[in-house]
Amino acid sequence: MKNLKVTQFMAPIGVVGIVLLLVVPLPAPLLDVLIAVNITVSVLVLLTTMYIKKPLDFSIFPSLVLVATLFRLGLNVASTRLVLRDAYAGQVIDAFGHFVVGGSLVIGLVIFLILVVIQFAVITNGAGRAAEVSARFTLDAMPGKQMAIDADLNAGLIDEHDARRRRAEVAAEADFHGAMDGASKFVKGDAIAGIVITIINLIGGFIIGMLQHGMSAGESIETYAILTVGDGLVTQIPALLMSVATGLVVTRATAEEDMGTAASAQLLQSRNALAIAGVAALAMGLIPGLPKLPFIVVGIVLLVLAQRVKKADARAAAAAEAPAGTALQPAPETTEQLIEQMRVHALEILLAPDLVDLVGGSADQDLLARVRALRRKTALEMGFVLPPVRTRDSVDLPVATYAIRMSGVEVARGQAPAGRMLALGDGLDNLPGTLVNEPVFGLPGKWIPAELRHSAEMAGATVVDRTSVIITHLSALVSSHAPRLLGREDVRVLNEGLKQTNPSVVEELVPALLSLGEVQRVLQGLLAEQVPILDLARIYEALTLRAKVSTDAEGLVEAARVALGDTIVDRHAADQVLRVLTIEPGTEQLLLESLRPGDGGTQLSLAPDRVEALLAAVRGQVEAAEAGGKQVVLVCAPAIRPALRRLVALAVPRLPVLSYSEVSGTMMTIDTVGVVSVGHAIAA
Structure with missing residues (x-):
């Protein structure tokens, strides 16, 4: 309990300390300690990202990027103050300025610029783009994942506890990728700030050295430029590590192993690839002018690995064949018997x-x-x-x-x-x-x-x-x-049967506009909602008109439904009366605005609470109607009917969903028994 209370105060105290770095002057020894902490923490973060199995295992990373960026900027300000005031900023910066770059201003500037280019132009830009794409795709897939969870819950595959846990994971995943999109901007801004601060230190140090300390131009440049480059390297190296960590997190897909295990397993899975790469390395060693030893060593290592993979594959094959070899031989059977089985x-x-x-x-x-x-x-x-x-x-x-x-x-x-x-x-x-x-x-x-x-x-x-x-x-x-149950061969038989009575309808559609497989998808879409396909001629005529505009499967199914509108209405009417539920205009307009295209057709991109409110309203109206002995259908705008049907089926699978276009041409009496309105629950 005591340790828990300490950890609760560590983060706030650390953030306040970072803010103080921007204002309070630091002694050089303390700055050395903080710089060492900065580098070590960056290495720790990078290694942690390599051992996580999925991004959510490191959900604090976006906030950690912001704090680390602020920490590095605070160290930049503190070191700049010491460099310009005392021409000395501690042993770490002095070591980077003299020992690491050999005391050469040109070498230091070149290394610094290379690090900046690597971080800013390559890693940061790539990580930022990956984070942006991941965030967009995650948000687009969120409604589908929520509906899949609801479907599993309604099917009894999971209980309410598992459903809540999975919904929380989906929401956390969306929040994480959204936060990573913003965190990548922090990393990019950090790289820009490092360049600007370095330029300011060079100019400021040159002026202060000449005007306040009476140095010559050469002495001033040599003194302050070396320290400035050392300061830049000290901050850019941790920044580069954090950029790499950001890239690893946003490009990390969910896996069963950490990155090192997965990489070694997948890189060593192909014996042929290893052998060819080894031969290529040996061949490069034979090129005149190239050093032979490095290429020969690399080639031999790859060939040895290829041989080990070959032996491992042979052992696995032998283990797989062992049970079959020891089993008793089956009685001989004829080919016809085997085919039947x-x-x-x-x-x-x-x-x-x-x-x-x-x-x-x-x-x-x-x-x-x-x-x-x-x-x-x-x-x-x-x-x-x-x-x-x-x-x-x-x-x-x-x-x-x-x-x-x-x-x-x-x-x-x-x-x-x-x-x-x-x-x-x-x-x-x-x-x-x-x-x-x-x-x-x-x-x-x-x-x-x-x-x-x-x-x-x-x-x-x-x-x-x-x-x-x-x-x-x-x-x-x-x-x-x-x-x-409707197979391709069944569709072919139906097609041939229709050709006997309406040859022109068939010839105009199949295969001129649609293949037999596309027609099968349309008929399957109709059967999925219990729409009979008896009137095949009328279905083909509707598909012919629609296919000249678009061959989208969902649009073709809707065109066929409109053509069969009177048949659909007749199946759901009782005593020449169709009892319907309608959608309140404001709610329907919001549903139209939330319509999004998807791989399986259009879908309603609504927040989970809005989806639950809508389904609860529909379920309440249906139960109220059924309590009065009335069988109802839900009627909506044609554009949202497919998506709304898929959504409503999660909560009320027995409720048919029709469009205004299907109902408008009927001679039935329309009796509106209820209006689905969820008020502020969805309009908020």
């Missing part, structure tokens, strides 16, 4: 061995027949053919368990106990069974014995058979993963 199916249903009775039962309970019905329903409602669903048993699954895979990856798992049915709703307390949650809507339910179905229905519960549970689960997954 290698095939990755778009959709699979895996059943535990006790669930195989679901296949081949009665017509209304046969799982395969229900899957075929689902494929037909999806094709007629959404406009694309669902890939064949492979159904097989798996001994790896627990009893009564089924799993659904997409492209070989399990996306969901559920229970369907044999001889039981799922009862949903109230009045389940008197029924036997364990409470479970229905996998799609999360409703509480119980797997009850099949013979108690009538009793459960009399109690007011909804009873669902096992096959319906699996098909409902599969249908929900197909709906949410529709873009992933």
